Amino acid sequence: MLKETPSQTAGPYVHIGCTPCSAGLTGVYPADPGASITADAPGVRIRIEGKIFDGANAPLRDALIELWQPDGQSNAGIWLRKSTDLKTGVYQFDTVKPAARSGPPYVCLWIVARGINLGLHTRMYFPDEENGPDPLLKQAGPRRDTLIATRPDAEEDERDTGFPVYRFDIRLQGERETVFLDI
Amino acid sequence: MNRNALSPRDYDWQPKPLTPDYRSSILRSPQQALLRIEGPSPELDGPVFESDTIGPLDSDLIRNYAAANGSDTDAIGPRIIVHGRVLDENNRPVPNTLVEVWQANAGGRYRHVNEGYLAPLDPNFGGCGRCITGDSGEYRFLTVQPGAYPFPNGPNTWRPAHIHFSVFGQAFAQRLITQMYFEGDPLIARCSIANAMTDPAALASLVGVLDMSASVPMDCLAYRFDIILRGRGSTPFENRLEGN
Numbered sequence: 001m002l003k004e005t006p007s008q009t010a011g012p013y014v015h016i017g018c019t020p021c022s023a024g025l026t027g028v029y030p031a032d033p034g035a036s037i038t039a040d041a042p043g044v045r046i047r048i049e050g051k052i053f054d055g056a057n058a059p060l061r062d063a064l065i066e067l068w069q070p071d072g073q074s075n076a077g078i079w080l081r082k083s084t085d086l087k088t089g090v091y092q093f094d095t096v097k098p099a100a101r102s103g104p105p106y107v108c109l110w111i112v113a114r115g116i117n118l119g120l121h122t123r124m125y126f127p128d129e130e131n132g133p134d135p136l137l138k139q140a141g142p143r144r145d146t147l148i149a150t151r152p153d154a155e156e157d158e159r160d161t162g163f164p165v166y167r168f169d170i171r172l173q174g175e176r177e178t179v180f181l182d183i
Numbered sequence: 184m185n186r187n188a189l190s191p192r193d194y195d196w197q198p199k200p201l202t203p204d205y206r207s208s209i210l211r212s213p214q215q216a217l218l219r220i221e222g223p224s225p226e227l228d229g230p231v232f233e234s235d236t237i238g239p240l241d242s243d244l245i246r247n248y249a250a251a252n253g254s255d256t257d258a259i260g261p262r263i264i265v266h267g268r269v270l271d272e273n274n275r276p277v278p279n280t281l282v283e284v285w286q287a288n289a290g291g292r293y294r295h296v297n298e299g300y301l302a303p304l305d306p307n308f309g310g311c312g313r314c315i316t317g318d319s320g321e322y323r324f325l326t327v328q329p330g331a332y333p334f335p336n337g338p339n340t341w342r343p344a345h346i347h348f349s350v351f352g353q354a355f356a357q358r359l360i361t362q363m364y365f366e367g368d369p370l371i372a373r374c375s376i377a378n379a380m381t382d383p384a385a386l387a388s389l390v391g392v393l394d395m396s397a398s399v400p401m402d403c404l405a406y407r408f409d410i411i412l413r414g415r416g417s418t419p420f421e422n423r424l425e426g427n
């Protein structure tokens with residue numbers, strides 16, 4: 001058997017290779033890969049947004065986050081990629097609510113950044129679904145809430161954007177460290 | 184669709200999350216154990232990229248930025264080919280997968296809004312490239328050799344010349360970002376990031392080797408760097424999670 005190539009940090013300038021168009025390297029590629037869903041992706045439009053916090057509770061402003069999920073009818077996979085905002089640290093995915101699988105719906109996430117030696121897998125569940133029986137959430141025990149989004153401003157969001165906005169903050173360390181996965 | 188689980192990752196071979204000599208890892212390394220997922224999971228599938236989305240110059244970093252900006256002038260620096268194959272741990276080629284690279288210019292300067300190094304930008308060098316692997320998992324870039332650069336880690340810490348690689352494979356759980364170093368660079372041994380792995384063989388596998396057989400006489404040298412992604416194990420799952 002061969003050995004897997006070791007991972008190395010994506011460094012602070014991951015944008016050059018992964019989101020060049022939104023990082024000022026315009027014209028080389030027509031668009032950043034995974035910048036948006038196709039207009040005909042079936043499902044209910046939603047937004048997922050949040051920040052990624054380090055152990056000093058500071059948001060990462062140089063991270064890259066990728067999303068992998070089924071569309072609203074489980075016809076096809078949706079892959080999206082965003083960098084966290086260089087000033088605020090906010091990431092934002094405009095997507096559709098994933099179809100439920102055998103259990104409650106969720107999206108898969110993968111995070112890389114300066115200081116992260118090996119990319120981090122996690123999942124985000126929805127607060128308005130029947131999450132009780134999900135085996136991963138059960139396994140997460142007292143840390144299960146770190147995997148479930150919130151809707152702090154549900155009414156405001158619907159008024160401002162016309163669709164649900166789910167807030168999902170990721171914590172790399174500390175008392176509320178997000179559950180990361182070995183798949 | 185049947186998707187076998189991936190072979191378990193060797194976390195002793197991979198860099199540990201916390202490597203204090205690399206200062207940025209101190210506040211950004213998870214402290215809790217990873218939660219192991221057994222059985223079918225959507226991460227055993229992943230996005231598929233069509234080769235027709237890749238432009239003809241995308242893998243030519245000497246020309247792609249200049250051409251996009253209406254310049255006929257090549258990027259400055261030692262011309263090199265960087266090539267290799269993407270394989271899995273079972274020595275099977277990984278065809279049709281997206282490989283993305285990014286790097287500093289020949290002076291060690293990145294084209295990035297947060298970059299402050301005093302080496303100048305090259306007006307004809309952007310620093311990004313991509314390609315899709317062929318039937319044997321092969322990839323190939325034409326670029327200039329990047330320069331070493333200092334980074335704020337210790338009082339006088341330098342990154343060895345390197346090219347950042349992002350590879351997808353066929354499963355989201357195979358996703359990999361890494362860096363290729365250059366054979367013979369004395370800065371490799373001094374770099375806390377390169378030495379994040381404890382096994383010297385792990386670091387050795389990140390060093391691109393001079394490959395005269397792929398060089399082009401009177402044109403460019405070549406470096407070879409094979410990338411190994413996690414392999415599939417022998418347990419098949421009925422994966423009903425993604426339709427593609």
Ligand SMILES: [Fe+2]
Binds near residue numbers: 287345
């Ligand atoms: Fe770098």
